[in-house]
Amino acid sequence: MQTQTRKTAALRWIDSACDIGGIIAAICLAFVTLSICYDVFMRYFFSAPTVWVQEMSIYLCIAIGYLACGYALKNDSHFSITLLVDRMTVANRRRMKIFTHFAGIAYSAVFVIKGYENARFAYDIGDTSSGLMATPLWIPWMLVPIGGLLLGLQFLKKMIDEIQNRKQS
Numbered sequence: 001m002q003t004q005t006r007k008t009a010a011l012r013w014i015d016s017a018c019d020i021g022g023i024i025a026a027i028c029l030a031f032v033t034l035s036i037c038y039d040v041f042m043r044y045f046f047s048a049p050t051v052w053v054q055e056m057s058i059y060l061c062i063a064i065g066y067l068a069c070g071y072a073l074k075n076d077s078h079f080s081i082t083l084l085v086d087r088m089t090v091a092n093r094r095r096m097k098i099f100t101h102f103a104g105i106a107y108s109a110v111f112v113i114k115g116y117e118n119a120r121f122a123y124d125i126g127d128t129s130s131g132l133m134a135t136p137l138w139i140p141w142m143l144v145p146i147g148g149l150l151l152g153l154q155f156l157k158k159m160i161d162e163i164q165n166r167k168q169s
Helices: 002-046 053-067 069-074 090-125 143-168
Strands: none
Touching: 002 053, 002 069, 002 143, 053 069, 053 143, 069 143, 090 143
16 A cells, blocks of 8 residues: 555656646746847837847747646647547557657657756856857756656656556556
């Protein structure tokens, strides 16, 4: 019984981590919207554009994309083409879901590994952006493995849920 509780707590933790990623992505979306509006206002009314909005909005959009992917998967918000899947038997549909979740985990692992390697390389060579902010590029690069980890964990949770649902039915 304690093992089942531990599994359930781990699965709840995955959902919570993806929810936090989604909340941070929503905050980034609000901030990028406000900062772009501010830049347009300053440019139009005072002929004084900002020097930081363009670069910062790029990094915030990257954060939105990577941090929200686990949250989107949790809520089944990713697009899917179900033409063939809808015609399968229930057993084959479950097998297909398990296979696609496994493929998603493998895909996410590439994001984590390669994203970390790129972030580490940018850190090691001291790479910075060419903009006026001179942002150390390892910081935006770290969004790739973080987003990949959230996505991979959510694929793992969905695969575990699918396997447990098969055992229960």
